[in-house]
Amino acid sequence: MSFRTLFKLAALAAVLGVMLFTAMLGYHIAVAPLGGVFARIIPSPGEVVGKQPDAEFAKMLDSAELPHIDPGERAFQKAHELLAVGKLDEAREKLTAIVNVFPSSSSAPIARRIVGEMNLDEVLSTTHMEGKKIHVVKRGNSFLSIAGEYKTSIDCTMYLNGMMELKNIQPGEEIVVMPLEFRLLVDPQHKLLSIWDGGRFLREYPILHCNVAGKLAAGRTTISSKLAELAGHPVLPQSKDYRGAEKIIVAGKPPFQIRGAAETADASPQGIVLRSQDMEEVSLLTRIGNEVEIR
Numbered sequence: 001m002s003f004r005t006l007f008k009l010a011a012l013a014a015v016l017g018v019m020l021f022t023a024m025l026g027y028h029i030a031v032a033p034l035g036g037v038f039a040r041i042i043p044s045p046g047e048v049v050g051k052q053p054d055a056e057f058a059k060m061l062d063s064a065e066l067p068h069i070d071p072g073e074r075a076f077q078k079a080h081e082l083l084a085v086g087k088l089d090e091a092r093e094k095l096t097a098i099v100n101v102f103p104s105s106s107s108a109p110i111a112r113r114i115v116g117e118m119n120l121d122e123v124l125s126t127t128h129m130e131g132k133k134i135h136v137v138k139r140g141n142s143f144l145s146i147a148g149e150y151k152t153s154i155d156c157t158m159y160l161n162g163m164m165e166l167k168n169i170q171p172g173e174e175i176v177v178m179p180l181e182f183r184l185l186v187d188p189q190h191k192l193l194s195i196w197d198g199g200r201f202l203r204e205y206p207i208l209h210c211n212v213a214g215k216l217a218a219g220r221t222t223i224s225s226k227l228a229e230l231a232g233h234p235v236l237p238q239s240k241d242y243r244g245a246e247k248i249i250v251a252g253k254p255p256f257q258i259r260g261a262a263e264t265a266d267a268s269p270q271g272i273v274l275r276s277q278d279m280e281e282v283s284l285l286t287r288i289g290n291e292v293e294i295r
Helices: 003-030 036-040 045-049 055-063 073-086 088-099 108-123 143-151 152-160 276-284
Strands: 132-135 175-176 185-187 190-195 200-206 209-211 219-230 246-252 256-260 271-273 291-294
Touching: 055 108, 073 108, 088 108, 088 132, 088 200, 108 200, 132 143, 143 152, 143 175, 152 175, 152 276, 246 276, 256 276, 271 276
Parallel strands: 185 291, 256 271
Antiparallel strands: 132 175, 185 190, 190 200, 209 271, 219 246, 219 291, 246 256
C-alpha cells in the first residue's frame, strides 16, 4: 500500500466522519435528542424553556422518520468504519460488494474509485507478487521473446523492473513479469472505461471525449496494435523516449483508437479520449490480443 493511497484513504475517512457527525446532528435536531456532545451543542426544546416539549412538538417527533438508506449505503458506512480502524482487506471486500452487487447505489462511484486505487497499487507493485512471475533469463532471450512467452508487454515488464529504457540482459538474471489477461469495458453512454480481471472489477477511468466515426455499436473486439508517439512521430519501446511518449491502443472490427488527451487545448484527437495519466495506466495493463467489450 503506497503512501499516496494511505493519504487518500485517511482524507476520505475524515470526510466521511464529518458527514456521519452531521447526519447524527440532524437526527438530534429533527427526530430525537441524542444526549452527550449533541445536547451540549444544541439543547432539546424542553431544556431551553425549562419544560417538556408541547403536544404539537411531541406529535412532530412521533411522526418523524429517518430517511431510507439503501443497502449499498449501509455497506459503504461499514466499509468506512473498517477503513478508519485500518482493516483494509475487509474494507475492500465491502467496497467490492458495492461495485458488483449495488452498482446503482449513490455510494458506488466513490467505492469504485477507492477499490481502483487499492487494486492498482497491488497490480503494479513488485512487493505484491500475486499474478506475477519471476523469469530467469536464458541464453538467446530478449524482452520481446519474454513478453511473448508470458503474454505480457515490453512496457509492462520495463515498469515492473524499474527500467526507463531497455537494457542488455544476461543469462541467469531475474526479471519480474506479469501476464496481462485483463479486458477493457467501454461504456460510451456513461463515459466510462473500466478494466476487469475476468469478472473482477479492477479500475475505472472517465472518458473525456468519444470522437468515433459513426456509432460505436455494442459488441466485442480485441486490441489489434499498440503505438507510441512523441511530437507526432512513432516511438519504439526500446527508445529512451518511450516512457514519456503518448500511448495509443488500436482496437479492430470496428476499428477505433483509445488515447490520451492532446496537450493543446484546440486539438481534438479521434477515438476514445482519456486523461493522459489514465491512458498511461491503461496501456501498462493491456497487450495486443486483450478483449475489448463495448456496452
